[in-house]
Each structure stands twice: as structure tokens, then as C-alpha cells.
Amino acid sequence: MNETNPNNISLPNQLVWLADAPLFIDEDQVARFYDAVVRPERTQGTTTLEVTREKADKIGAKFGVEAIVALTSLASLLTSVFAFIKPEIKGSAGGEYQHDRSTKDSSKVELHPIVTPQRQLVQLTLHYLINNPDRLFFVDNPSAAEWRDSQNISMVPRELVFLDLPGEEEKQRVDQPAMKIIPMAAEFENGKLVPLYNQLTKENGELPPKYPEKPDETGLPLRERRKAYWQWFDSSYRVIHALEIVEKASSENGRIRWIDYRLPINNEGDTLHLHIAPAGKYDTGVFAYNFIKRGYKHGLRLVGTLKSEPDMNVLAIYEK
Secondary structure, eight states, X not given: OTTTOTTOOOOOHHHHGGGSOOSEEOHHHHHXXXXXXXXXXXXXXXXXXXXXXXXXXXXHHHHTSOHHHHHHHHHHHHHHHOTTEEEEEEOSGGGOOOOOTTOOOEEEEEEOOOOOHHHHHHHHHHHHHHHOGGGEEEEXXXXXXXXXXXXXXXXXXXOEEEEEEEOTTTHHHXXXXXOOOEEEEEEETTSOEEEOGGGOOOTTOOOOOOOOOXXXXXXXXXXXXXXXXXXXXXXXXXXXXHHHHHHHHHHHHOSEEXXXXXXXXXXXXXXXXXXXXXXXXSOHHIIIIIIIIIHHHHEEEEEEEEETTTEEEEEEEEEO
């Protein structure tokens, strides 16, 4: 390991998440997104990803290391975490890294096929890392602006975001608000669509305010009024109440087809919309107790693609 990784660099922690069994993974969406972005030529046989020197420059910048380190170490590092990856290093004579752009040094990563959503998500992530590193975002501070900038969101391929959310136990250490997952609405196996947000109340029974749909006589910008609206849910949040609302709706209507949440990402009223589509394949506890209650206490790790608002299509959820 040290021979091919002389600078002892390591993979970002977020990539190592993928070696864990997810609490939830959207099999259908991962497969469709994998097919659209990676565009595999065949379903059987190996797939090879090549890290050229130009790509190594970008990967090195993302890892904060020299391109030569990224070029010679990446395949070895990936192999140490994901056993189905076979590394192959090709370099100039003597194994030296030449800065002459005409030299065809490269590092290749060979992926062996097993068609599971977990494997496809790993390969999709590696495709982004090697071919579109500027569209891969590792976010441990959700209030940061770059990853949710509207111009970044509008580009293709879609951002692939690894979002590390702190729990109550971490909030003092990372100086961020604890995660409050606000259930918004869900569709159930009986076909019924149930609003959930309007059942959230303060301890004194106060109901949520009306959502600002258009400008009013106050003259306040609509965006600011909507941020104030979400701050009401943030300040009134009761984690047990939130999970009980999801459990009750599911007990009355069956398994969840899709469910949406709002996640406050700072103290100013900015939120991230989360869309999760389990298609009735998961127990309610995944999206009530485990996601809302345990997530609030211990934190969560989300992998997803980003769209306008911002809104995340959640591909996978990992527990801490």
C-alpha cells in the first residue's frame, strides 16, 4: 500500500460510506441514473475507467494532493475498500511521472459486474470521481452555498451529493444545528396522498401558519416570508411528534410509495427538500423511527442528486 501510496492519502470518508449496507437505497432510480450517466455498453463483462493525467489533475485538486499521487494511488486505494475493483497502473519507463503532456501515463480501474443497486451506486460514484469530479460534492456543512447554488444545480450531469448530517450528539462539535426532518406529504399503497406538515403543531396546540403563496401588503420579499414560514417549523419541532405523524398515516393507508421532507440547513430559514421513493418496499420504521428519531439523535448520511429549489432525490441513506 505504501509503495503505491507514498503520501499516505486516503479516500474521502464519504466514499467509504458506500462500503456499508444502506438503511435505504432506491433501486429503480439508481439503475436509471446509472444507465443515463455511465451508459454501459453491456450488462456483463468488466468495465474499465481510466484516469489520465488530465483527470488526475482534477482528482488531485479535489483530494488536495498532487496529480501524481492521485494517479498512482487511486486504484490502490479503491481496491482496499471495494474488493470487486482491480487496479492497473501504467506509467512511463521506470515508473516516473512525466509532466510532458504527450506522455500517456494512466491509471485504470477495472470494475467486475454484479448487478445490485449498491454496486451500481459505487460504480456511478467512481464514474463521477474520474470523469466529472466537479459535479461530485462532499458536503459536511449543509449551510455552505456552492453545492446548492442555482447555476451549479442547472448544469449536467446532475450533481451527485454526499451529504453528512450531524445529529444532536454532534451539533456542539461541528457548530451546526441538529438535524430536524420535517415530514411534508406522502403517497401510500392505497393510492391516498396525505399531507403531513399541517398536522405538526407546537406543544400548546398552535397550528402551522399559512404558506406564503404570493406577495402581500407587508412589502416583505416573498423569499424572506417563506424562510420565516420554515423557521416556524424549525423552532416548533418535536421529533416524537414528527415520527408519530408518519407512523399514524402509514398505519391507516399502508406502505409508503413516496414521502417528502423538509430539512432546515441553517438558522436563517433555508431548507433542503428531500424526496424519497421506497415504492412500498420498506417498512414504515425506516422513514419514521430510524430516519426521523435516530437521525435526529445520531445523524445521517445521504447520497442523492440535486434539482432546483434545492431539492434532493435521495438515492441512498446510511446510518451513523
